[in-house]
Amino acid sequence: MVMHTDQLDLTAETARRLVDDQFPQWRHLPLHQVDSDGTVNAIFRIGDEFAARFPLRAEEPTEVRAWLVAEAEAAAELAACSPVPAPLPVALGEPGYGYPLSWAVQTWLPGRVASVEDPGGSLAFARDLATFVRTLRAVDTRGRRFSGGGRGGELPDHDDWVALCFDRSAGMVDVPRLRRLWAQLRTLPPAGPDVMSHKDLIPGNVLVGDGRLTGVLDGGGFGPADPGLDLVGAWHLLDRPARDEFARALGCGDVEWGRGMAWALQQAIGLVWYYAETNVPMSRLGRRTVARLLAAT
Numbered sequence: 511m512v513m514h515t516d517q518l519d520l521t522a523e524t525a526r527r528l529v530d531d532q533f534p535q536w537r538h539l540p541l542h543q544v545d546s547d548g549t550v551n552a553i554f555r556i557g558d559e560f561a562a563r564f565p566l567r568a569e570e571p572t573e574v575r576a577w578l579v580a581e582a583e584a585a586a587e588l589a590a591c592s593p594v595p596a597p598l599p600v601a602l603g604e605p606g607y608g609y610p611l612s613w614a615v616q617t618w619l620p621g622r623v624a625s626v627e628d629p630g631g632s633l634a635f636a637r638d639l640a641t642f643v644r645t646l647r648a649v650d651t652r653g654r655r656f657s658g659g660g661r662g663g664e665l666p667d668h669d670d671w672v673a674l675c676f677d678r679s680a681g682m683v684d685v686p687r688l689r690r691l692w693a694q695l696r697t698l699p700p701a702g703p704d705v706m707s708h709k710d711l712i713p714g715n716v717l718v719g720d721g722r723l724t725g726v727l728d729g730g731g732f733g734p735a736d737p738g739l740d741l742v743g744a745w746h747l748l749d750r751p752a753r754d755e756f757a758r759a760l761g762c763g764d765v766e767w768g769r770g771m772a773w774a775l776q777q778a779i780g781l782v783w784y785y786a787e788t789n790v791p792m793s794r795l796g797r798r799t800v801a802r803l804l805a806a807t
Contacts, residue, residue: 512788514549516568524607525554529562532603533615536560547625547714547791555618560600564613571605575612578602581730582614588708588729593645594638594717595619595725619725621717624747625791629718636744636752638723639711640759643740649706651734656704661742661773662735665696668776678783683800691807692775701766704734711743712777713795741770742777745799750806771806774799 522543530537539557546553551563565574582599589596597616604612629635656662672692676685708715709731717725741762744753757767781796 514567517566518564518568518609518611520552520564520566520609522554524609525552525562525564527607528603528609528613529554529556531606533601546623547789547795549785549789549792556615559618560615561597561618562603562613562615564609565611568610571611575602578612578614582616584732585616585729587649588646588726588732591645591649591706592726592729593641594723596729597727619717619727621719621724623727624713624716624718625795627718628713629716629721629723629747629752630749631752632721633752633755635718635721635723636748636756637759639716639743639747640756642708642723642726643743643760646707646732646740647705647737651704651706654704654734656733656735660709660731661776662704662707662709662739665698665769665772665776669696672776672779675779675783679779682782682786683779683797684804687804687807688775688779688800691803692772695768695772695775698765698768698772701737701763701769703737705737706733707735707737707740708732709735709739711740712746716743716747736769736773738766738769739773741767742774744770745774745778745802746795750802753802771803775803778803 522541526541529541536556541554541556544553544555550566552566554562556562579602582602585597585599589598597619599614599616601615602612603615676689679685708726708729710728715726715728716723717727744756748756778796778799781792782800785792
């Protein structure tokens with residue numbers, strides 16, 4: 511499925527040739543593409559233990575390689591401190607056979623993502639999620655602070671993006687109410703210094719079993735950020751009773767909670783329109799998160 515105007519075309523045959531040539535020790539292992547709602551990488555499972563992740567967008571190769579190296583370091587740091595399993599980096603692949611970018615191999619975690627096994631009503635999952643966020647926050651930032659243009663810094667820096675999303679989402683969601691909500695939330699002051707954060711707690715990055723948190727995926731963004739950022743998981747993943755349990759278990763203050771709402775809105779409103787035709791499950795996630803935010807205000 512083509513989701514981006516600069517999306518690369520990668521076939522299973524090309525992925526097989528790249529793996530076989532660069533990692534001959536895995537030639538005997540079966541390789542198949544993983545069906546997921548992901549928007550950043552094409553994922554191919556290698557045997558039972560590994561997964562190859564090929565970036566989908568045609569970005570500058572040296573920048574992609576540098577990002578993959580940094581992502582591997584962050585993923586290893588997350589796996590070392592996470593209270594639940596997280597993938598470990600294994601190897602870095604290089605371009606070839608017409609595929610122009612570096613790519614990564616990491617360990618494979620078995621389980622069902624939250625977009626398949628919905629934990630929204632589980633109070634036990636909410637407590638597990640609070641424990642996960644609390645554990646990450648306890649990790650020493652070692653003097654690091656948020657950097658970059660993504661979520662996790664200053665809310666007003668995202669005004670232009672949010673305004674564009676509101677314009678593109680007209681007729682899909684209640685844009686006038688959402689404009690008012692963003693105007694209220696964007697001015698909230700920081701709730702405290704940056705803390706170590708996963709940065710992308712959406713259903714596709716969370717593994718669930720029997721209503722409990724059993725693993726987390728996509729740890730390459732692990733790093734310092736606004737304490738409110740990982741609270742997006744409460745809105746993407748939980749219904750009202752479980753969300754209240756999460757807030758209680760984590761001990762969230764009002765400002766921190768409000769900034770979490772703002773980050774959830776910033777992310778969800780982009781999903782609504784950008785993937786409306788090319789990745790319907792992601793667009794549906796955005797709509798559900800927006801509905802939860804509006805119902806809470």
